[in-house]
Amino acid sequence: MEEVERRLSDALHRDFLFEKGRVLGSMCSKPEEIAVKYHALFSEANLGNRGLYPGTAMLEDELIADISELMHLRDGWGQFVGGGTEANITAMWIARNLSGKRKILAPESAHFSMRKAADLLAMELVDIPLTEEYVMDTDALSAAMDDDVAAVMAVAGTTELGAVDPIAEISDIAEDTFLHVDAAFGGMVLPFLEDMGMWKGDWDFRVEGVDSLSVDLHKMGMATVPSGILLLKDRRYVDSISVESPYLTTKRNIGLAGTRPSGSVAGAYAVVKTLGREGYREIVRKCMENTRYLVERMGEIGYEPVIEPIMNVVAFRTDRAEEIRAKMDEMGWKISSVRKPPAIRMVVMPYVTKEVIDGFTEALHGI
Numbered sequence: 001m002e003e004v005e006r007r008l009s010d011a012l013h014r015d016f017l018f019e020k021g022r023v024l025g026s027m028c029s030k031p032e033e034i035a036v037k038y039h040a041l042f043s044e045a046n047l048g049n050r051g052l053y054p055g056t057a058m059l060e061d062e063l064i065a066d067i068s069e070l071m072h073l074r075d076g077w078g079q080f081v082g083g084g085t086e087a088n089i090t091a092m093w094i095a096r097n098l099s100g101k102r103k104i105l106a107p108e109s110a111h112f113s114m115r116k117a118a119d120l121l122a123m124e125l126v127d128i129p130l131t132e133e134y135v136m137d138t139d140a141l142s143a144a145m146d147d148d149v150a151a152v153m154a155v156a157g158t159t160e161l162g163a164v165d166p167i168a169e170i171s172d173i174a175e176d177t178f179l180h181v182d183a184a185f186g187g188m189v190l191p192f193l194e195d196m197g198m199w200k201g202d203w204d205f206r207v208e209g210v211d212s213l214s215v216d217l218h219k220m221g222m223a224t225v226p227s228g229i230l231l232l233k234d235r236r237y238v239d240s241i242s243v244e245s246p247y248l249t250t251k252r253n254i255g256l257a258g259t260r261p262s263g264s265v266a267g268a269y270a271v272v273k274t275l276g277r278e279g280y281r282e283i284v285r286k287c288m289e290n291t292r293y294l295v296e297r298m299g300e301i302g303y304e305p306v307i308e309p310i311m312n313v314v315a316f317r318t319d320r321a322e323e324i325r326a327k328m329d330e331m332g333w334k335i336s337s338v339r340k341p342p343a344i345r346m347v348v349m350p351y352v353t354k355e356v357i358d359g360f361t362e363a364l365h366g367i
């Protein structure tokens, strides 16, 4: 036992935990304590077999209702999933089955999980170029629409720049085609920016044509990993992704996963209910304040952001992106690089404080 515990403690020590303050390239939150506590308490529950866990199922339903309301979805359907990847794949699975078609039109900025979706579902991913603002070029989208398009997808908070595609315009172009919005990161940022009058735009189910939306609570939701959510506009879509499940307590199993790690649901429930809208607003306000501080400090040492940050994701242009990333990595600073345009990228999560930013910019200045 001692040996096992020593190994575990050593492993934990090796990990770049957020509290060490040198991770500026992760989109995951350090979960709130209450989420960790209830995740552990509910670790036995498996929502893949909902009939055995009516209590946990009730929490899932209530939480889905809350997040649906936040995303302006009425009379829809939703489920906890493993994260943005699973949500994107599942949305494309629905679109393919409903339409019988095979093309996916996605912006070049789409998360790489879209490549997995296309490959797994034997679909064709068509990359739609970006405008100078690094959002989907709607003229190029119009030109690419044809009779074989199963789905159009757009991003509300791109992985690399935090950009938001013009979703209302995209919806008009997609017309009757299935439209999926990947708000894995932005879904728990944009509502609160809107509340504070810091951003305005159409991106969720307020846009008539949006059929599905993914949002991750393990990113800006302060919940434990994995806490993804997939929301569907029409509960009838569920039939296209469900199969008979004779040995379980429910007659049909919905979605990709069988067993679902339901500790996440209890953890996320605890954190969403205790933070509330006000709590999230304050977290987002602080992250944006620190994002502006990072832009300022980076400006002092000669770095310009690729776009004015909308949310707490920001990339700075440099031709030495990969070299800088590697050098900073050697010094223990974890950032990421962007290929197009060449840039270094940071995500200003709540654990990225002004002190962390000062230390980071000083280290960067020295290389």
Ligand SMILES: Cc1ncc(COP(=O)(O)O)c(C=O)c1O
Pocket: 027, 082, 083, 084, 085, 086, 088, 111, 113, 155, 157, 158, 159, 182, 183, 184, 185, 216, 228
């Ligand atoms: C916009 C977006 N979509 C999807 C994903 C994939 O999410 P996950 O890693 O939780 O599967 C990410 C991950 O960062 C993302 O930024």
